[in-house]
Amino acid sequence: MQLIRRKKFNFYSAKTLQNLIIVNKYALFDDVNDYLNITSEDRDKLYSLINDTVTIEFRMRNAYGTGTDSGAVMGIRGSSSNEFLIWLGNYTSNVSSEWLTVSCSNTSSSSNTSALMCARPSYITHTTWVHIAIVMSPNYWKIYIDGVEATYANQTTFNGLKQGTFKDFGILGATAIGQRSNDTGWYGGGLSDFRIWNTERTLPEINAFRTKSITTPTTGLIMNLLLNGDGNDNSGNSINATPTNGVAFPYKTKTAASFDGVNDYIPIDNVTSLLNTTNSQTIEFWIRPKASSVRVIAGFKNANNIYLLITFADWTSAIQGESISIRSDDIVVGVTSTTVSQMVNVWSHAAIVLKNNEWLFYINGVLQTTGNSNNDLTRGNLSSNVPNLNTGVIGTRLPNFANHFIGDIHDFRIWNTERTQAQIVDNMNITITTPQENLVVNYTLDNTFDDLSGNNFHTVGMNGISFIERD
Known part of the structure; x- marks a missing residue:
């Protein structure tokens, strides 16, 4: 049997309730081989709409990671062996807790890496939904977790690779959500409301929709995947992501x-x-x-x-x-x-x-x-x-x-x-x-x-x- 609409009542303190994120519809990735693929045509469309400043946001629940596992929430291949990643897991030995990484790198040389790493707050568990917002500009990156700017464990720049948008390292190649875009680094867990803006979102703007879906075209919103049963884009730009290898939608909208x-x-x-x-x-x-x-x-x-x-x-x-x-x-x-x-x-x-x-x-x-x-x-x-x-x-x-x-x-x-x-x-x-x-x-x-x-x-x-x- 499949539960579709039964109300469950939980009791939370006022402080916890204020920050609680409840997600009923989402995409579930198996940490094995499933992902959302963005076609070359849609990649070109995305690239044409990106500005010098970009905000990426999504809600996630890491179901499989234990602090030592790794998985890519998003991966993009650029020209000249450049790679952009939003990455969850244990990237280096100097970070002992769960954390999220945003990085761009040159895959032809392991030392050519520009990475921003942040520790996740201690109250986050693998059964808890969190909201992530990543602001990327030519001069800095910022990561907000549940509306609070993260404390960064490491922030580095190597060999001229700079913090900026993923437009900075060339025409977009393979682009995927749920893996590194090269059939490795599979993500395991839930994702919902994956959005890309071609502007820097302020903290009040981020918090305004941190626990809400956006269902209509909105100024600056260039990609909007609700992930409530499919990978269709609701921004009005039709930059869709195709579920591949069995991405599940456990609470797909009933009819x-x-x-x-x-x-x-x-x-x-x-x-x-x-x-x-x-x-x-x-x-x-x-x-x-x-x-x-x-x-x-x-x-x-x-x-x-x-x-x-x-x-x-x-x-x-x-x-x-x-x-x-x-x-x-x-x-x-x-x-x-x-x-x-x-x-x-x-x-x-x-x-x-x-x-x-x-x-x-x-x-x-x-x-x-x-x-x-x-x-x-x-x-x-x-x-x-x-x-x-x-x-x-x-x-x-x-x-x-x-x-x-x-x-x-x-x-x-x-x-x-x-x-x-x-x-x-x-x-x-x-x-x-x-x-x-x-x-x-x-x-x-x-x-x-x-x-x-x-x-x-x-x-x-x-x-x-x-x-x-x-x-």
Whole structure:
């Protein structure tokens, strides 16, 4: 299972909380062979935008280093064997603690090195995110760690190589994030919000976005990799970095299927053979309705057009407010969402337990009181209401394909068992990606219409259903 959206509460002192960096989306490098590659075309574009002063900043969490390991956060090859590095680890024996190095060197001679080394503060651990900002000008380099200028352990200049920008040592050659650009010195850990500015950023400017992402083009920002699922540049210059050899994005942005209310739907008739059972069943899903009119979330029918519908809205005047209800032919049993002040334009989790003589409704894990119950309605599982069920659909009504749903849906699951309230609560914030006992169908709708239950009841989206980012 993969956790997608569960709030975790930690307690920090006011001083610690002020400096705390929380990163939920990032690129993870394995310290073996993965990196982000910048193509020659994009390198040339980057070079053309660089000024005499440059600021590079990023957030990092070194997962593999121990104070003796080394890894390159960024590596650039220049002309005449010059190399620029942002380097993490133990570079020389005279630095005993963890630290970050910015260096330029001539690889044809080990003595031709200009390096700036800084010790990392003692409170930084391998499980802690830190923000790094490196200001590079023709006359000096400065490194800020979490908004504080670092104490430098060593600062040297050799044989005319001077502190400056990486534009100073020639047209850019191989350029990579996560290695030295020559398939060595692999970085191990997380990176997010890797940005390059063609100006010197002041400390107030650095601190203004030290814990924030920049998502729109900004003056002076020439490269902006959010690293929240890919290596795309958000600066407006399209200087992209290509994930190579399996760079992972552990918290890649999740999506949901978005229904337009006109003719979108998802057929699920290929799974109905497993739903003709005497077992109790649980149907659960996340929805964000975009309209308060009567709309169908899912529908099931048989060859005789006997049907059962799960709907959003107010089917009858006896149900007050926004609600989720079940309708079997023209008989309705519903539930008023008394514990949810608003469902339109709000994500809500719904779970409906279908068992013999009883239907249970849960909204966001809370058991609801049903309204407008009709004693003639057969309360049981799907097959007891729709004998020989043979067709199912998400997002519209059967049998006449009407009342199309307007809004978004994700993690639509059907279980051939009664799920307890505790099970519903424990799993409603989790995207399940592996087979589970009694899980018949599992459409995460995370950029795919595949069934992840293990039964392989894959489907398709009809009439142009789009995937949108969950927020």
